[in-house]
Amino acid sequence: MALKAVHVSDVPNLDQVPENATLALYSGRFSKGNDVRATLKSPKFMVIGHRGCGMNMLHSSDRRMQVIKENSILSFNTAGKFALDFVEFDVQVTRDDCPIIFHDIFILTEENGCVTEKIIKELTLAEFLSYGPQRDTGNVGKALFRKTKDGRIFNWKVQDDDSLCTLQEAFQKVDPKLGFNIELKFDDHIVYQEQVLIHILQVILRVVFEHAKDRPIIFSTFHPDAARLVRILQSTYPVYFLTNGGTEIYPDVRRNSLDEAINLCLANGLQGIVSQVKAIFRNPGAINRIKDSNLTLLTYGPLNNVTEAVYMQYLMGIDGVIVDLVQEITTAVSDFIKPAVEGEEESCTEGDGRIQVMTRPKFSQRELSFLLKLIPELIQL
Template identity: 55%
Template sequence: MAQPKAAAARAAAVPMPGADIAAELDGLAATAPPARPPMVVIGHRGMGMNALASPDARLRGDVRENTLRSFNAAAGHPGVAYVEFDVQVTKDGCPVIFHDNFIYTEHEGEISGRRVTELRLDEFLSYGPQRKGHHGTAAGKKPLLRKLKDGRIVRWDVRREDALCTLSEALESVDRRVGFNVELKFDDGLAYADEELAAALRAVLDVVSAERAGGDRPIVFSSFHPDAARLLREMQGEYPVYFLTNGGTQTYADERRNSLEEAVRLCAAAGLQGVVSEVRAVLRHPEAVAMIKMEAKLALMTYGQLNNVPEVVYVQHLMGVDGVIVDLVREIADAVSAFTAVQESSAGSVDEDGVNKGDQAAALQAATAAAARTPSFSPREMSFLLRLIPELVQ
């Protein structure tokens, strides 16, 4: 098939591997900490978002996103360390878990939508499937619809349903083995005074503090809103706060949101502990990993569709990225567990003769099985992939 001119020009611009490839790969490895902990896998909205318009059935959603069922399904995989979800605060001050700014339903053929933060708790919980004994059923079940990026409003159907939930319910009912990555949601189209942000943040912190009494679940906060992240760090010091950024893959009026460099500056100024970047920004600028982790001493995680590709996750592991937020939770958790097993088996203890101790046959069998599930590249192939990916994500 003939390439479009732009695509052909881009392909022609991809640098081909040279003679110094092995040395270049060694240099990349040298920029990351020598003894990295295992990469953290974080389930996006639980078992993955419901991308209703995706041609990939796996991404459209098997279970409703941002529900107790989705969170516990992700927690059931031993390779998943955290679940990520979105928190907004209702009109009457209750933190609820929902991604979109507006929630839609249909009655007698008429579609209506309301802003989540303008609903009372009982109104919010009346949308979608109802849980037995749920305190939000007074208005009856309202079918859930979703507005897509192209403006279409479609039925929000998934195979395994569950009711909408509150932050308090998640803290109480989700397996405590998994940590929470709590994204604090604010509408990009609205301007917020610090007092408005602080009120919402205080409502969230009050619930977390009350539910965590006697508990030990790891919790990390994050937000795309620079001032929300700054204020949350000022309001408390117990929980890490990360800044979410597109890293320049989209442009915003607030310059603090437009590059990885600006994200690092914000973290330094506000005392934040990490950056969560759209994965394409990191792949376009791999040198930023050393800037973020080694120079600024920040944690680095990524999100985005490319995180559903095991090879891309493996490249990030080699680069030193700390964690990935993913939709294909089982597939990516299995892949990360596999290449972590290979890494650990290759670093096993040896005796004075250089021979691995323990059950060598069992260890070799496990490592071989893990390696079969792990992306495997020669130094030449890996160097080419590292050069190619930034071109592909432009």
């Protein structure tokens, strides 16, 4: 696929880039009018697999969080067996400019009886792939460990392990009909120069445009400037801004509320918001403001593993959820959007001369009671 070279002076809001720099843009797949909005709205409630078939929580008592290695080819393909629209995963770039899939900024192993950690962006691709199970069964990889937010360290062992992988491998080895929600991952503790962000994004976009073909793609990121830049660098795929919506506070005020997220999207032509679900339950009025801004709204967070919380979002008009318990949530969503069966509440509408049955989801009395109790508790979280 041919590259279209565009001089920095032709691209807005890139004042910090040297005048002699160029941006390589792939043009072959750009939508007509450079507008991706028409492709955004899904007629169904979307379910997206978090890091594939769910994140690994090694300290959790829930064994379902320790079944399959997160962010792996095995996890993506397993998730694809269920009624998912996308798998979500985290992309970083190695020191030798290879986009790899890994969530944490640091990678931990054991050397001489001590746990050591290295920064992902300082590793070469070969060094990164030397951790964990190896594709070549004749090799033995370095042991993998993981640190929790409170500093505890766990041996990264799961029931079904798999090798670390690159973004290119994911495109080549995962069912092409399964969409990719590519989270562009950056270190919250680093202030990135704009030219550094541009370089990282160019490296990732090169792989995407060489290998995506017809696969549905969404870009998302917590980094406001990376969101702005990836929207400038390409117009083929939608860009969503990830936000905690005020559930955590950051020095960059653009990250600290749903209103700031809306403003960022509108100012930079982004197409959607991915919010921590607690922020939505705290501030349900934001849903209308987001919808009135013609933005798609997805959510993430542990509450999305609770069927009743997902059902609430379906009723509230949220467009989709990112979940860990892929099998459980896809089954539940299929149940509450499936055609009517005998005994369920129905309403009728006329269309093309036939009667079409519209149904409302129906839970057991226990589930409904829990749901009613849940609403005020979630808003107060």
